[in-house]
Amino acid sequence: MTRLSREDSRSITQEKLRTAALQEFARWGFGGAAIDKITESAGFSRGAFYANYKSKEDILIDVLKAYNNREIQEWRQFLAMPEDIETVLNYMRESFARYLGQADWGMFVIEAQLHAKRNKDFAAKYRGYLNEVNESVRLMLSALYSRAGVAEPPNFGELAVLLRALVVGLSLDVGDDSDPSNAPDQLMYFLKTILHHA
Amino acid sequence: MTRLSREDSRSITQEKLRTAALQEFARWGFGGAAIDKITESAGFSRGAFYANYKSKEDILIDVLKAYNNREIQEWRQFLAMPEDIETVLNYMRESFARYLGQADWGMFVIEAQLHAKRNKDFAAKYRGYLNEVNESVRLMLSALYSRAGVAEPPNFGELAVLLRALVVGLSLDVGDDSDPSNAPDQLMYFLKTILHHA
Amino acid sequence: MTRLSREDSRSITQEKLRTAALQEFARWGFGGAAIDKITESAGFSRGAFYANYKSKEDILIDVLKAYNNREIQEWRQFLAMPEDIETVLNYMRESFARYLGQADWGMFVIEAQLHAKRNKDFAAKYRGYLNEVNESVRLMLSALYSRAGVAEPPNFGELAVLLRALVVGLSLDVGDDSDPSNAPDQLMYFLKTILHHA
């Protein structure tokens, strides 16, 4: 039975902290999230946190990077496959549903964005993440148009912005918990509309 | 030179506090807004706040009501006039621009929504405001379709949700201050698309 | 229908304020009593209070004087009558019962005493009241002994102190509301014991 190497143990701790932080930030916002709650729900003590991260903002950045990488990774993998338009739309629908359904990641991103609005230093670091996401969304939309056999409209760049705004806006609406919400359907309606409109 | 009556003086104070609170909430969120900052920026002392409001949440509600009333009032006034579709679209564009431009009101609403997500008691009170807004947006969209001579599509109710989500999402994006943002144009594009698509 | 003179109106207001203050001080202590609660429960506004009293301590003193005068007046009146020992004991029993039963006056005195312990300036004024009470208690005890046909013991002066201490101590115990408490009986037992012991 081999022990974990220092590095592995460290990265396991960090992953647990990240998971807990994602939840806490999503639920209570950056300012409202308490480090004690994060470490406690991760099964550690206060000290473990500061052994792994310099500050609260530090773990915000780490969560943003780690989860964003996974998200983008997934998209890229999917887009690499030459599926037909129906499959693509279905995949996107599921993707949205997951995104809006678990809510945590969506809300976390919103809170990160809010923190960026309030904090110049963080805003600079956040910008990098934003560009990656925008690029990914653009890629996805582009794939959509090409597989639908439709030419990209002149305002194509803005469509990506619109799409992301929609997802963000729906994220905020969803989460009243009561009704399941048909937000994914609404997003699909939006996509189909702009595709046909072209 | 007549002095102000008690009542007038009180309502002027409250208006000043509301203005300051709107800004502070929009900028720092409900949890992050400091009452001291609100009163200071309104030109009062800490105590004046509590002479007028029972708590921080109390003024949140008051701001929500007061501004929402004005917003809806304005919409209703406009919709009462039998303008042609171009005028309506222009008005909406300006309306959006103002809404997104001053940013404060948009961000304030988002922060109120976030607070509602975190606070059951407030959520109950917030629901009332939400219904009014949704109704107003629906009215506006309805007017749009009728003046464009276009029949309302079957998913009409969801369009209002989409539209509000878009506004919210764009509100969050805008405000990076640097570029003027053509968010209003994007909203108009969305409106025209769904109108034509019908 | 004649209007009230300035002075009468003023003294009515003060009496209402005194009644309310007595209760509030008794229930919440000097520090814990809120002037707003006092004025409100007296049916006035904050301002009325300061039109009649210079400060919170000011009304404390006024209540102390006014009620103490009544109390002592009553005692003196009774002691002037040449009743037999049984009647005197019965009267004292009733007196104690009333004192401990309504609790307010007893607790008020305790709170006044506590305030004196914490505040040198007030302590000086309080001393005057204390002397009067001690003198009255001594008179009452003296009457008791003489009417019982018993000579006052050498430590007579200390008995008054003991008696007052007992009343104060029982005042603090009583008031758990649940059981009626036989504190008056206990006081009578004490009196009879020292009488027989002599």
Added chain:
Amino acid sequence: MTRLSREDSRSITQEKLRTAALQEFARWGFGGAAIDKITESAGFSRGAFYANYKSKEDILIDVLKAYNNREIQEWRQFLAMPEDIETVLNYMRESFARYLGQADWGMFVIEAQLHAKRNKDFAAKYRGYLNEVNESVRLMLSALYSRAGVAEPPNFGELAVLLRALVVGLSLDVGDDSDPSNAPDQLMYFLKTILHHA
């Protein structure tokens, strides 16, 4: 030179806080005592307090328990010894003198009682302490009677109440600092009287 273990360090801190709190509560009452003053006089910062206690009431309870345990422990130890009546009376005299002399503990108990009168939740917890004390006083009185070779009178249970009321009442009187007060003597007089009276 070994440093203190975590646990020791923690309990030393708490003991210091308890000592400071006892004084502060005794002097200013529960409401009037400031946590800042307590921690400062204990040599700590505000935060140290909340690292050790959940609230102001929390330390009130802790002080009550800790000191009460010591007090009762002492009594029990003494009562276990089969001394003659003179020794017992002398011990009690000293005990009273110490209790009334340091004043703090006596006043603290009074303030705790007052807080219980004003606070239902605390009252419930306080009741437990009260029962223990009453039981201890009863034991002590019982020992007194048995060693004096005197049968317990029918109202024996009430005598314990009277005794405690006396101590409380005298506690409040004493502390005017000026004169040394012969309160202990008065208590002894009371004890002897009821013993002889039997």
Added chain:
DNA sequence: CATGAATGAGCCTTCATTCAT
């Protein structure tokens, strides 16, 4: 690495008091 005791800035709220009406 991890623990948890301690720090201290910051925040919401209460309340005695003042003063213009």
Added chain:
DNA sequence: TATGAATGAAGGCTCATTCAT
């Protein structure tokens, strides 16, 4: 005389962060 708007000191409590163990 009474009203109530405004002041500002004070206090309970939270929490990011530091550091000795």
